[in-house]
């Protein structure tokens with residue numbers, strides 16, 4: 001029953017992200033039709049799209065901190081409702097101002113879904129941190145299917161609004177799926193990990209938190225810049241054909257989806273997030289260098305696929321997972337902070353690269369290398385701090401073991417003194433040294449006093465050794481005395 005409910009909850013959460021994937025590009029994919037509807041030029045429709053970024057930016061911090069107070073489910077409902085209003089509203093928007101308001105609402109919807117969903121997956125426990133990565137896969141699926149549907153409608157001269165209606169209908173159905181489902185307990189920490197990070201001194205925790213916040217920016221910037229400039233770069237700098245230039249972006253998408261699957265598999269096998277981040281960021285930087293300076297189609301194509309796998313295969317979600325484990329008591333807020341970094345990237349990168357493109361398209365694309373280097377440096381710092389924390393943990397634990405050994409040795413010394421006296425008495429009374437009945441009593445007492453049943457056999461084995469050595473010691477002492 002529990003498992004069934006969890007599956008239903010996950011299905012519902014993923015379905016939202018499929019719709020969100022559609023939401024991400026639905027305005028861009030219908031720019032011409034919307035321009036006609038509002039009787040505005042393309043540039044104005046593009047301006048409406050920027051409203052989504054503004055909505056996201058405003059909402060992430062506020063909604064993130066509120067999500068820790070009011071519960072995950074309400075926020076997911078709120079996100080779904082905002083999206084529903086967006087999809088329905090755009091089709092009847094009377095003017096551009098109204099549409100801009102709806103675009104902001106889509107940004108708010110995005111933030112509300114994220115603030116509710118990412119923490120929920122971590123709170124589901126087990127390997128569900130890895131489930132956060134699958135969110136990315138469902139987004140990519142939505143982004144993959146929508147352009148096909150738009151093309152299908154266009155080819156058959158059908159009304160463009162059907163894809164908006166489809167998204168709204170899926171959301172309505174999803175309300176039904178989500179309604180009876182119970183959510184896990186809020187801000188429940190993943191036991192092992194909390195213990196691990198609990199040993200981190202405060203300044204180290206804040207250093208990692210700062211780096212992860214910046215990583216929210218760089219990891220998003222890395223992807224956005226590439227998708228914005230790669231086709232133009234291939235056309236103008238590498239002189240590829242139009243088809244080849246667009247194909248590079250498709251390869252990136254294929255890489256992204258397969259990257260998600262590989263990452264999900266690796267994370268379910270409990271591979272450390274910081275190690276993965278280091279490898280993936282390193283590989284994405286290498287592929288970016290190849291793309292930037294190779295003129296061979298084959299190398300550029302292979303590098304584009306690998307870049308999609310490593311830079312867009314869920315490294316952002318992996319960074320967030322790590323962040324959530326560091327601050328398990330404020331998951332909503334952390335999600336908000338992390339994605340605020342991401343929103344700042346989606347807002348600033350087009351501006352920065354727009355300016356760089358005045359120098360050259362190549363300069364705009366190669367700026368991604370600088371971002372890749374910054375991301376890698378951040379990840380190296382994060383990994384170094386977490387690893388050194390683990391190392392000092394071992395030093396601390398060993399100090400404790402040494403202290404306990406000190407007391408154990410003092411007590412064992414005293415025990416041997418008592419055993420020697422028992423031996424002398426038994427010799428005087430001409431009794432055998434070995435007393436099996438007494439030994440069984442001792443072992444029984446060990447079992448009774450053991451704090452943990454699992455430890456009992458180990459403790460008894462130790463005591464059997466102690467008693468064997470006691471007998472030897474008694475025998476030796478007796479021989480010496482004679």
Ligand SMILES: O=C(O)C(=O)C[C@]1(C(=O)O)C=C[C@@H](O)C=C1
Nearest residue numbers: 422433434435438439467470471
């Ligand atoms: O109680 C005794 O007679 C002991 O000599 C001590 C002790 C022990 O180590 O506990 C050692 C040997 C005996 O076989 C039983 C117990």
